[in-house]
Amino acid sequence: MTDIIEPLALSKDAQDLLFRSARTANAFTDEPVTEDQVRAIHDLVKYAPTSMNIQPLRVTLLRSRESRERLVQHMAEGNQAKTLNAPLTAILSLDGDFHERAGEFFPDREEMIKGLFGSDEAMRLSTAQLNAALQIGYFIIGVRAAGLAAGPMTGFDAAAIDAEFFSGSARKTLVVVNIGRPAGENFPRLPRLRYEDVVTEL
Amino acid sequence: MTDIIEPLALSKDAQDLLFRSARTANAFTDEPVTEDQVRAIHDLVKYAPTSMNIQPLRVTLLRSRESRERLVQHMAEGNQAKTLNAPLTAILSLDGDFHERAGEFFPDREEMIKGLFGSDEAMRLSTAQLNAALQIGYFIIGVRAAGLAAGPMTGFDAAAIDAEFFSGSARKTLVVVNIGRPAGENFPRLPRLRYEDVVTEL
Numbered sequence: 001m002t003d004i005i006e007p008l009a010l011s012k013d014a015q016d017l018l019f020r021s022a023r024t025a026n027a028f029t030d031e032p033v034t035e036d037q038v039r040a041i042h043d044l045v046k047y048a049p050t051s052m053n054i055q056p057l058r059v060t061l062l063r064s065r066e067s068r069e070r071l072v073q074h075m076a077e078g079n080q081a082k083t084l085n086a087p088l089t090a091i092l093s094l095d096g097d098f099h100e101r102a103g104e105f106f107p108d109r110e111e112m113i114k115g116l117f118g119s120d121e122a123m124r125l126s127t128a129q130l131n132a133a134l135q136i137g138y139f140i141i142g143v144r145a146a147g148l149a150a151g152p153m154t155g156f157d158a159a160a161i162d163a164e165f166f167s168g169s170a171r172k173t174l175v176v177v178n179i180g181r182p183a184g185e186n187f188p189r190l191p192r193l194r195y196e197d198v199v200t201e202l
Numbered sequence: 203m204t205d206i207i208e209p210l211a212l213s214k215d216a217q218d219l220l221f222r223s224a225r226t227a228n229a230f231t232d233e234p235v236t237e238d239q240v241r242a243i244h245d246l247v248k249y250a251p252t253s254m255n256i257q258p259l260r261v262t263l264l265r266s267r268e269s270r271e272r273l274v275q276h277m278a279e280g281n282q283a284k285t286l287n288a289p290l291t292a293i294l295s296l297d298g299d300f301h302e303r304a305g306e307f308f309p310d311r312e313e314m315i316k317g318l319f320g321s322d323e324a325m326r327l328s329t330a331q332l333n334a335a336l337q338i339g340y341f342i343i344g345v346r347a348a349g350l351a352a353g354p355m356t357g358f359d360a361a362a363i364d365a366e367f368f369s370g371s372a373r374k375t376l377v378v379v380n381i382g383r384p385a386g387e388n389f390p391r392l393p394r395l396r397y398e399d400v401v402t403e404l
Contacts (some may be wrong), residue, residue, distance in 0.1 A: 007242035009349030014216035018343075019249045037375020039397050040209035046394040047221040051356045053392040061403040101399070106392055122308065130335050130376060132358070141220075142250065147211030154253045154332070165404070174332060190255040190308055192248040195241050195302070202262040202367070 003146055018144050021066040023189065024081050025149035033088040037146050047140035050135060052113060056098040056128040057135035058171055070164055073178070076155035079176075086151065086178035091141065091161065094132035096125055098172030100154035115191070125163030132177045136175050212258035225391065226353035228284050230382030235290040239348050240384060247344035252337060253309045258330040259337035260299040260373055260378045262293040272366055272379070278357035281378075286381035288353065293363065294341065296334035298327055298372030331376070334374050345381055 003020065005012055009135050016022075032190040036060065048059075050056070055148040062068050070091060072080040099117035102110045153176045161173045207214055211347065218224075240263065252258070264270050274282040279308045285291050287370060301319035303313040319326040338354075345352040355378045 002243040004238075004242040007236075007239050008246065008346035008347050010219060010246075011213065014212055015246055015347070017212060019246050022249070024251045034207075034209075037404070038401060040206040042401060043206040043395050044210065044212075044217055044221050046400075047224070047391075048339070049226045049264055049352075049354055051354075053305065053394075055395050055400070057402045061401060063403060066402040089295075101395065104399070105395060111204050127356075132340040133227065133332050133335030135341075137250070137336040138343070140336070141340070141343055143306070145210050145212035150251075151343060152251055152253075154329075189249075191306060193257050193303065193307060195244050197306070198248075198257070198259065199236075199240060199244060199261045199263060201265060202269040 013099065015149070017033075022144045022180070023149065023186050024032040025151045025178065025180070025182035025186070027182070027184045028086050028149070028151075029183045031181045033148060037148070038088075041139070041146050044145055045135070045138040048135070048138040049126060050131040052109075052159060054095045054098050054113075054127065054131055054133065055105055056096075056107045057132040058093050058095050059139070060093065060165060062089040062091065071161065074157045074160040074164060075176070079155050081103060081154075081160070082151065082180055083176070087180035088178070090177050090179060091165060091173055092132070092175045092177060093162075094125075094128040095164065095174045096128055096172060097175070098128055125172075127130055128172075132174055140177070143177070148179055149182040153177065175176040176188050181192050205321065209218065219349070220343055223347045225351065225384070225388050227353045227380070227384040228390070229384065229386045230288050230327070230351070230353075230380065231385045233289060233383045234275055235381050237349060239350070240290075241345040241392040243341070243348050246342040246347055247337070250337070250340040252333040253329060254311075255282075256300050256315075256333055257307055258298075259334040259341070260295050260297050260310065261341070262367060264293065264355070267299045267336065276359045276362040276366060277355070277378070279355050280346065281355045285355070285378070285380055289382035291378070292379050292381060293375055294338050294377045294379060295364075295368065295373040296327075296330040298323075298330055298374060301326060324360065327374075330376045334376055338379075342379070345379070350381055351384040355379065 304315035
């Protein structure tokens with residue numbers, strides 16, 4: 001199989017950095033991930049689109065041993081050691097009260113958005129889930145744009161993490177991601193579905 | 203506000219192409235979007251990660267006037283004309299039967315994955331929703347990587363689109379996206395949330 005590089009405007013180096021050479025990491029070097037790096041990731045991926053600009057994703061950075069230990073007790077066993085040992089771990093959650101910030105993210109429609117989402121909790125949560133997940137996709141690309149590797153995980157008890165970290169708020173954990181410089185050997189890459197399996201034209 | 207460019211490994215040109223200069227488009231030139239371009243987008247974004255490599259996103263391309271008319275009758279009025287006039291429209295859906303392809307995407311754990319997801323439909327759908335949405339984030343970045351603009355929309359009757367296009371299958375529409383070269387003036391960009399509003403460190 002030959003990579004299809006030519007029809008893209010993005011340079012081959014950038015294609016490799018973000019997608020072709022990038023891999024999910026399970027082990028990291030000791031090199032710290034700085035706040036400057038996380039600020040740069042946010043400053044880049046914040047521009048990617050969400051429905052009505054709602055931006056429901058929230059990021060909780062865990063750096064200390066103590067905060068990691070609070071987290072890993074709620075994770076699948078296979079995710080615990082690598083999370084304790086990563087330079088930085090982020091809990092990626094949705095804010096179920098995102099509409100309260102409408103004055104900041106859509107000033108001209110503040111009242112419309114507050115009314116629309118304030119009156120329908122089910123619609124508010126499903127909209128937040130979809131859009132926060134889009135933003136998690138952007139965030140993973142942003143980690144790679146910083147020259148770092150992401151190790152996203154969904155093997156955990158989300159309700160228990162919410163109770164541990166987000167009690168009394170409307171945050172709901174979606175993904176936990178380890179961040180750092182990758183170390184050691186990786187598993188062989190698993191197969192990707194073919195174009196014909198994914199794309200249909202009508 | 204100054205852009206934070208330096209801590210990133212990704213070139214400034216690529217940052218601009220994918221995030222800083224890229225905008226959601228509501229009007230497009232007549233230039234066609236070719237199958238080669240869509241194949242190149244898929245060939246790039248297919249490498250981005252999903253839980254257990256499940257890759258639940260499916261893409262239905264609508265090119266003909268007839269297929270667009272079937273679609274737009276189920277969309278919010280404000281999304282109809284721009285969707286009829288875009289060079290290409292894609293329905294981005296999840297495949298609720300993604301686990302049946304486990305032999306292709308995770309051959310060593312085919313039976314485990316089929317058993318895990320086959321026995322719990324609620325878990326299967328919530329996993330597909332999260333991961334298909336991650337992949338929609340990657341897909342939007344991929345459209346931009348091809349030098350094109352995306353116009354993602356969620357203003358439609360998803361159940362009606364599913365009945366129209368996906369009857370008898372387990373596909374569920376999440377986002378519809380117009381794709382092409384942008385034309386005309388765009389709205390001013392809406393404000394983005396600040397780092398301090400999004401990121402907390404514990």
